[in-house]
Every structure is written in C-alpha cells, then in structure tokens.
Amino acid sequence: MHVIATAGHVDHGKSTLVRRLTGMEPDRWAEERRRGLTIDLGFAWTRLPDGCTAAFVDVPGHERFVPNMLAGVGPVPAVLFVVAADEGWMPQSQEHLDALTALGVRHGLLAITRCDLADPAPAAEQARERLTGTPLADIPEVHVSGATGSGVGRLRDEIDALVHRLPAPDRDADVRLWIDRAFTIRGAGTVVTGTLPAGTLGTGDRLLLHPGGVQATVRGVQALGVAVQRVEAVARVAVNLRGVAVDQVRRGHALLTPDRWLSTDLLDVRVHGCAVGDLPREVMLHIGAAAVSARVRPLGRDTARLALRTQLPLRIGDRALLREPGGRCIRGGSVVLDVRPPALARRGAARARAAELATMDGSPDGTAELRRRGLVRAEDLRAMGAEPPGPGPWLLSEEHRAELGRRLADLFAQHLRTHPLDDGMPAEAARRHLDLPDPALVGDVARAAGLALGEGRLRRGSTPLPPRVQRAVREIQRALTEQPFQAPTAGFLAELGIGDKELAAAARAGALLRLAPGLVLLPDAERTALERLARLPEPFTLSQARQALGTSRRVAVPLLERLAERGRTRLLPDGRHRLVSPPPNPGYPEGDSASRR
Numbered sequence: 001m002h003v004i005a006t007a008g009h010v011d012h013g014k015s016t017l018v019r020r021l022t023g024m025e026p027d028r029w030a031e032e033r034r035r036g037l038t039i040d041l042g043f044a045w046t047r048l049p050d051g052c053t054a055a056f057v058d059v060p061g062h063e064r065f066v067p068n069m070l071a072g073v074g075p076v077p078a079v080l081f082v083v084a085a086d087e088g089w090m091p092q093s094q095e096h097l098d099a100l101t102a103l104g105v106r107h108g109l110l111a112i113t114r115c116d117l118a119d120p121a122p123a124a125e126q127a128r129e130r131l132t133g134t135p136l137a138d139i140p141e142v143h144v145s146g147a148t149g150s151g152v153g154r155l156r157d158e159i160d161a162l163v164h165r166l167p168a169p170d171r172d173a174d175v176r177l178w179i180d181r182a183f184t185i186r187g188a189g190t191v192v193t194g195t196l197p198a199g200t201l202g203t204g205d206r207l208l209l210h211p212g213g214v215q216a217t218v219r220g221v222q223a224l225g226v227a228v229q230r231v232e233a234v235a236r237v238a239v240n241l242r243g244v245a246v247d248q249v250r251r252g253h254a255l256l257t258p259d260r261w262l263s264t265d266l267l268d269v270r271v272h273g274c275a276v277g278d279l280p281r282e283v284m285l286h287i288g289a290a291a292v293s294a295r296v297r298p299l300g301r302d303t304a305r306l307a308l309r310t311q312l313p314l315r316i317g318d319r320a321l322l323r324e325p326g327g328r329c330i331r332g333g334s335v336v337l338d339v340r341p342p343a344l345a346r347r348g349a350a351r352a353r354a355a356e357l358a359t360m361d362g363s364p365d366g367t368a369e370l371r372r373r374g375l376v377r378a379e380d381l382r383a384m385g386a387e388p389p390g391p392g393p394w395l396l397s398e399e400h401r402a403e404l405g406r407r408l409a410d411l412f413a414q415h416l417r418t419h420p421l422d423d424g425m426p427a428e429a430a431r432r433h434l435d436l437p438d439p440a441l442v443g444d445v446a447r448a449a450g451l452a453l454g455e456g457r458l459r460r461g462s463t464p465l466p467p468r469v470q471r472a473v474r475e476i477q478r479a480l481t482e483q484p485f486q487a488p489t490a491g492f493l494a495e496l497g498i499g500d501k502e503l504a505a506a507a508r509a510g511a512l513l514r515l516a517p518g519l520v521l522l523p524d525a526e527r528t529a530l531e532r533l534a535r536l537p538e539p540f541t542l543s544q545a546r547q548a549l550g551t552s553r554r555v556a557v558p559l560l561e562r563l564a565e566r567g568r569t570r571l572l573p574d575g576r577h578r579l580v581s582p583p584p585n586p587g588y589p590e591g592d593s594a595s596r597r
Contacts, residue, residue, distance in 0.1 A: 001223065
C-alpha cells in the first residue's frame with residue numbers, strides 16, 4: 001500500500017478527484033456531503049494498473065480547518081496537489097504549500113482540475129511559479145476534469161509512477177502511529193486510525209498509548225477495510241485496542257513500541273522557512289497528527305529551544321511545522337536536533353549551545369551524540385533515533401572517561417594521604433564523588449586512572465611487586481600448579497622469606513588468591529574448585545568436598561566459605577553444600593577475600 005494526501009484550496013475538486021479515482025466517498029460525515037465541503041479527514045483507496053494500492057487521505061481546504069489538514073498530511077510521504085483551472089492559485093493553495101514545505105514533503109503530483117471550465121495553462125503556469133524553490137518544484141503535472149473524467153487515466157498512470165519513486169519505508173522500525181481518529185464499535189471496543197509511516201503492526205502486539213502510558217494490546221487490525229493479521233508500512237490502518245477506553249485517546253495521541261521512545265517537552269531545533277527572530281514567543285508545533293503549544297527561546301541564527309506544553313515522543317531528525325497560535329499563518333518548519341538538551345543555567349551557555357547546534361544537521365549519529373554527552377545509556381541513544389556506537393548499558397566517551405580518570409586519580413591520592421593505613425579506597429565513595437549513575441562504571445573509570453577494582457575497593461593496580469616477592473610468588477605458583485589446593489605451609493613460606501603482608505600485596509596484584517592470613521592459592525582456584533565440585537552428587541558434605549579437591553580442612557573450610565559468600569554455593573541447614581550456579585568462565589574475576597579481615 002502507498003499513502004498519498006491531497007492538498008489545495010477549498011472547492012478546487014480534491015474530493016471529486018478522489019471519488020473519480022477510487023469510486024469511493026471520502027467525505028465521511030453527512031454535514032460534509034450536505035455542504036459539499038470537506039471538514040475533517042477523508043479516506044479512500046484504489047488499485048493501480050500494476051496491482052499496487054494507493055490510499056488517499058483527503059484533507060480539508062478551508063482555512064478554518066487548517067489543523068485538520070495538518071493532521072492528515074503530517075505522517076504522509078507524498079501529495080496530490082490540486083489547483084483549479086478556473087480559479088488558479090488561491091490563499092489556501094499557498095498555505096498548503098507552506099505546510100508541505102515545512103514538513104519536507106518532496107514527492108507528489110500537480111493536478112490542474114476543472115479543465116472543462118477553463119484553459120489549464122494559466123493556472124499551471126501560476127502553480128509552477130509558486131512551486132519554484134520548494135521541494136515540490138519538479139513534480140509531474142496532469143490536467144484533469146473530475147466532472148467529465150478527462151485526464152483521469154493519465155493521472156492514474158502518473159500516480160502509479162509516483163508510488164514507485166517513493167523511498168522504501170523501514171519495516172523493522174519502532175512503531176509510532178499518530179492517531180487521527182478514535183471511536184468505538186459495538187462488540188469490538190476502541191478503534192483508532194492513522195497512517196503507519198514505518199514499522200509493522202499485528203494482532204497481539206503490545207503497544208504504549210502516549211500520553212498516559214496505558215498499555216494496550218492490538219485486538220485486531222484492518223487495512224483498506226479488510227481484517228489482516230499484520231500490516232507493513234506505509235499503510236492506512238484501523239487498530240482495535242484492548243485495555244484502552246475511547247475517552248482515554250484522541251487525535252494527536254500516539255501508539256508506540258514500548259520502551260523504545262523518549263518523551264520530551266524540551267527540544268532544540270533548526271528552523272527553516274523564516275528567521276528565528278521573527279517567530280512569536282509562542283507557536284503551535286504540528287507533528288504527525290499532534291498539535292502542541294510551545295514557547296520559543298531563540299539561540300542561534302536558525303536554531304531555537306522549544307518548551308512544549310505537552311510531552312511528545314520525538315526523535316532526532318523529526319520534522320515539525322510551526323504555526324501562529326489561534327491563526328492560520330504558517331511560520332515555518334523545524335528539524336529536531338536534540339530531544340534531551342542540556343540546561344542553559346550559566347552565563348554564556350546559550351551562546352555556546354548555539355555554536356554546538358550549528359554543527360548538527362538533524363541526522364541521528366550515535367558517535368557524535370556520545371561525544372557531546374560524555375555519558376549516556378545505550379537504550380536512550382536508540383530511543384533518540386541514534387545507533388549506539390558500542391555495547392551498553394552505559395556508554396562513556398573517550399574524552400569523558402579520561403577526564404573522570406584524572407579526577408579519580410586525584411581523589412584516590414587524596415584518600416591515601418588522609419587514610420594512609422587503608423587498603424585502597426571504597427568504590428562506592430568514588431562513585432558518589434564522581435556522580436556516576438551505575439556502580440558498574442567505576443571499574444571503567446578506574447582503569448583510566450591506573451587503578452584496580454576488587455572486592456569493592458580501588459587499589460593501585462600498576463604498582464609492581466618487589467623483585468624478591470616476585471621470585472617467592474613464582475615458587476608458590478609453581479608448587480600450586482601441580483597440586484592447586486595444597487596451600488603452602490608456614491614453613492615453606494618462611495623458607496621463601498615471605499609473610500602475610502607480602503601475600504596480601506601479591507593478592508592485590510592478582511598473582512595469588514588469599515583466603516585468609518597466610519593462606520593462598522592460585523588466582524583461578526575458585527573456578528577450578530567449582531569445576532571439581534560440580535562432579536559431586538548434591539548436596540555434598542565438607543568431607544566430600546575436601547576429598548574432591550585433594551586438600552585439608554585448613555583450605556576446604558575457608559574456600560567453601562568464600563564460595564558461599566560470593567553466591568556460588570549455598571550452605572544448607574544440615575551442614576551440607578549445594579552449587580547455585582554453573583562453574584564460571586576462565587575469565588572469572590578474582591579478588592582478595594582476606595583483605596577485609
């Protein structure tokens with residue numbers, strides 16, 4: 001299916017042309033048919049020569065119904081622009097063109113109608129002059145009469161050619177269906193309609209109604225009046241919702257893929273079609289079928305900050321129209337540059353922000369967004385419309401990581417000066433001081449500061465062991481390689497000239513695993529122990545564990561205590577033990593459990 005909106009001055013034959021093309025009545029209300037005037041949005045469709053379907057959103061042309069017109073053209077990729085031969089270019093012709101230009105619509109056809117009443121050449125020349133310099137300047141032109149049917153065949157062929165020029169929609173995209181109608185059907189419940197510009201909708205899908213956050217389930221979908229299991233963009237759809245009352249939804253609301261959109265009432269935009277300084281203090285922002293009041297704060301030559309009265313689900317690159325509130329004058333268009341802009345509290349912040357916005361073009365760029373923000377959730381980048389440049393959940397730019405690393409190094413040095421006997425610095429204290437939102441980020445920043453993180457503490461990871469300690473550790477490692485759970489005895493350690501202080505330093509350096517004062521094993525002893533214990537029938541006793549490990553109670557008891565403390569085993573009330581997770585991978589991080597003793 002391909003969706004096309006009509007545009008043009010009131011009574012220039014838009015609805016008549018749609019009736020000729022489709023054989024359907026686009027005007028839904030009796031009042032519209034009685035007055036011969038489209039008041040609200042109408043819908044009709046037809047099969048094209050090659051088998052494709054074109055669906056038409058017929059919009060009102062009267063100046064009193066401009067908001068209704070904007071709700072119809074907002075999510076639609078192409079336009080059938082109608083100008084009557086006997087009247088030529090009229091005020092609403094220009095207003096509709098201004099709206100289409102602001103929204104960036106660049107695909108369409110120019111239909112000169114009522115050619116049975118006047119020579120179409122003057123009106124066509126007028127229209128071409130007005131279209132010059134707009135995205136629609138080069139659209140094909142057709143002369144037609146809705147009354148006699150003259151030219152309708154050629155128009156149908158041109159529509160067929162038009163839909164094949166349209167860019168392919170992203171059918172895997174997150175759903176954002178702007179709602180333009182909501183009503184109830186007896187026995188079915190709430191039904192909403194709209195144009196699906198991207199993504200796929202189907203029965204059973206769970207969606208989020210915005211605003212309100214109501215969870216809705218798709219009970220059924222219709223496209224072109226026929227029930228379907230799934231429908232792909234671009235399409236006109238009617239969606240039967242379960243879990244939503246009709247009084248909870250209205251035009252301008254949206255159905256969204258859950259957890260994939262950011263709702264915002266503050267955004268930075270680039271304005272086109274008018275000077276930022278000429279905008280009134282307050283404007284109406286139109287996007288999709290939504291219309292929201294917004295306060296304007298000029299920033300740069302063509303950039304501004306908009307504070308919306310109502311939150312909207314927006315992404316970088318979204319195009320919106322700016323209109324005078326209460327009036328019909330369209331001021332211009334806007335492209336969303338940022339949906340999570342920084343506060344402008346400091347002196348000179350607005351000027352600096354304007355300079356930054358001047359470098360942005362409205363194209364979602366995950367790498368550029370990360371560089372600007374320093375620290376951001378990967379899922380927030382996706383919700384902004386930008387692909388994260390790395391795995392999440394949190395992303396740190398290189399520049400911000402280096403800056404945080406410098407701050408952490410200074411903080412760590414100050415802590416050691418203040419607490420010289422401490423075994424490192426508590427990681428949580430560092431997290432709070434650096435205002436990091438997630439404890440998992442501390443390790444990343446610690447590496448940038450040349451520090452090691454283990455057992456909840458930061459330590460100087462790059463300090464090498466003295467040569468004599470290195471030699472002693474190598475002897476211990478050699479002995480443990482053959483019998484990994486036969487911990488060196490006090491006599492063996494004395495022969496090596498090494499005590500508990502040196503063993504603790506070796507454990508902090510990652511060379512040994514220290515279970516208790518004077519008691520050490522290889523760094524991967526936990527993993528090796530879990531692999532051996534996994535072969536025992538569960539639950540197992542201390543004696544069975546000791547035999548499986550080939551060690552003594554001196555080693556088995558503190559080792560099992562450590563495994564239980566780290567959540568790898570569980571001590572049962574009867575004194576037996578049970579594994580609670582499979583053995584970890586070889587890369588399982590080790591630490592010094594005895595450093596707290």
